[in-house]
Amino acid sequence: MKIDGKTKLTGIIGYPIEHTLSPVFQNAAFKKVGLNWVYLPLLVRPIQLGSAIKGLKALNFVGINVTMPHKREVIKYLDELSPTVRISGVANTILFKKNSLVGYNTDGQGFVESLKRNVKFSPRGKNVLLIGAGGAAKSIAVSLALAGIKRLVIINRTPERAQRLQRLIHDNFPRCIVKVLAANDEKIVSLQSESQLIVNATSIGMLSNPGLPIGMENIGRKHLVYDVIYEPTETQFLIDAKKRGAKTLNGAYMLLYQGIASWQIWTGQSAPVAAMTAALEAQRRLKGAKNNGKSQPTVRKNPDRI
Ligand code: NAP
Numbered sequence: 394m395k396i397d398g399k400t401k402l403t404g405i406i407g408y409p410i411e412h413t414l415s416p417v418f419q420n421a422a423f424k425k426v427g428l429n430w431v432y433l434p435l436l437v438r439p440i441q442l443g444s445a446i447k448g449l450k451a452l453n454f455v456g457i458n459v460t461m462p463h464k465r466e467v468i469k470y471l472d473e474l475s476p477t478v479r480i481s482g483v484a485n486t487i488l489f490k491k492n493s494l495v496g497y498n499t500d501g502q503g504f505v506e507s508l509k510r511n512v513k514f515s516p517r518g519k520n521v522l523l524i525g526a527g528g529a530a531k532s533i534a535v536s537l538a539l540a541g542i543k544r545l546v547i548i549n550r551t552p553e554r555a556q557r558l559q560r561l562i563h564d565n566f567p568r569c570i571v572k573v574l575a576a577n578d579e580k581i582v583s584l585q586s587e588s589q590l591i592v593n594a595t596s597i598g599m600l601s602n603p604g605l606p607i608g609m610e611n612i613g614r615k616h617l618v619y620d621v622i623y624e625p626t627e628t629q630f631l632i633d634a635k636k637r638g639a640k641t642l643n644g645a646y647m648l649l650y651q652g653i654a655s656w657q658i659w660t661g662q663s664a665p666v667a668a669m670t671a672a673l674e675a676q677r678r679l680k681g682a683k684n685n686g687k688s689q690p691t692v693r694k695n696p697d698r699i
Contacts, residue, residue, distance in 0.1 A: 394424065396431060402452065403659055404433035406445060407460035412624070414676055415458060415652055421672030422656055425665040430455070437463065446470045449489065456488045456659035458652070464528050471496040480565050481535045483528045486655040497658055500529060501536025503651025504621070508590075511646050514617055517541035520587050524606040525594035526554040529621050533594055534558055538566035545571045546584050548607065550595075576607055585611040591634075593620045598628030605630050614638035623648055626677070649673055 405415050411434075419432035435457075437445040442463055447470075449457060459467050464483045468474065471484065472493035478484045484496035508514040519542050523530055526549035534545060545562060549555035555573040562571045574581055585591070597606045599622055609630075612618060618634035623644035631641045653664045 394420065394431065395429065397429070399429055401428075401430040402433070402454045403430060403456050404435045404449075404454065405458040405460055406435045406437040406442075406449075406463060408436060408438050408462060410434045410436045410460070413460065414623075414648065414673060417676040418649065418652055418669040418672040419656060422665050422669050425668035426662065428660065430660070439463070439466070442466055443470060446487075446494070450494065454489050456486065456655070458655055459485050459487060461528075468496060470494065477501060477532070477535055477539070480561065481531045483532050485532075485651065486658055488658055497655070498532050498535075499651040499654035499658070500647065501532035501534075501539075502654050503649070504533045504619075504647045505536045505540050506650035506654070507642065507646030508617075508619070510650070511642055512617060512640060514590065515540075516590070518543050519589045520544040520546070520584075522546045522548070522585055522588040522591045523594060524548045524592065526551070526558045527594070527596075530592075530594035531558055531561070533592060533621070534562055535565070538562050538569045542569060544587075545569060546588065547571065547573050548576050548581070549573075550576075581607075582611055589615070589617060591616050591618050591639075593618075593622070593628070593630050596622070598622050598625075598630050600625060603629065605633065609633045609637060612637050612639055616640070617642065620644060621647055645673065645677065 405413055413434050416432050416434055423430040439462055464485055468484055473495040475497045477498040478496045481498055483498055485500050486497040488495045505516060516537050517540060521537055521542050523534060523545060526547060547555045547558055559571045559573050562569055593606045595606050596602045597604050598620060612634050616639040618639045619642045620628045620631050621644040622628050626643055631643060635641050653666060653669060656664045
């Protein structure tokens with residue numbers, strides 16, 4: 394990679410940031426299309442978020458991704474918001490224009506794109522069971538509603554948060570039926586069996602937060618089970634769902650497609666999807682090798698552009 398006085402700057406801010414996989418496939422994309430751009434991981438403590446945004450602007454950054462814990466807080470520093478950021482209150486991408494900072498949310502878009510690309514699942518008219526009501530769940534709920542799902546059932550440990558998400562979807566997408574259920578509600582059996590897509594958008598299943606987000610009794614062959622977690626590659630939720638005959642997908646695909654959408658916002662060009670996929674795949678294989686040789690499933694290659 395050549396860095397010189399003309400190199401344009403992009404990156405990702407978060408706290409912590411060491412775990413991020415985004416630089417690998419974002420930089421691979423710049424290289425593939427011959428852009429003299431670079432994507433950097435940047436550690437930003439919550440208390441320094443405002444100064445960091447000001448500094449990035451002063452340093453002429455073209456754009457950045459925003460990850461935990463800044464996705465909500467960053468909005469107050471932005472001048473314009475995309476419709477999905479306005480509705481969800483969550484931003485993961487910023488474009489530094491000459492006179493304004495524009496916020497986008499490509500997380501939900503990445504989620505829906507991965508459904509279409511990886512498993513040919515069209516959300517239109519479908520019933521969805523969503524576990525979680527945090528930032529990822531909000532982004533996913535808004536994008537699924539935009540994509541025309543028929544019904545959304547939300548389950549969350551903190552019911553008030555689920556109810557807030559219910560109101561948000563109801564107010565913005567009145568045609569989408571939204572319900573909130575407690576994990577032990579007996580209606581869950583029928584609602585789950587009528588759902589085509591079941592999504593874990595909580596952090597349950599991460600190495601630091603093991604376990605299952607819901608009981609597995611009613612999960613079976615007719616379900617597509619999606620876990621937004623990509624580390625570990627297969628959470629216990631996906632392992633058990635697969636054993637019960639469900640189709641499964643992990644969060645690596647959401648990560649990839651949200652990154653592709655961000656790249657396109659910054660560059661104004663179609664992203665080299667195949668190169669980005671290959672770079673992520675290689676990195677994950679490398680990580681798999683480091684993790685005691687445990688194998689990592691591949692990210693499906695698709696040379697098309699989005
Ligand atoms: P968040 O805003 O902090 O929300 C966390 C969610 O998990 C909340 O619904 C929370 O419930 C629930 N939760 C956490 N620990 C729990 C426990 N022990 N028992 C029950 N519920 C629990 O975080 P987020 O940004 O939404 O992230 C959630 C997950 O999505 C993380 O694993 C993150 O890495 C992943 N993610 C993946 C991608 C991707 O591209 N694949 C993108 C974004 C996020 P309460 O409301 O009750 O606290």
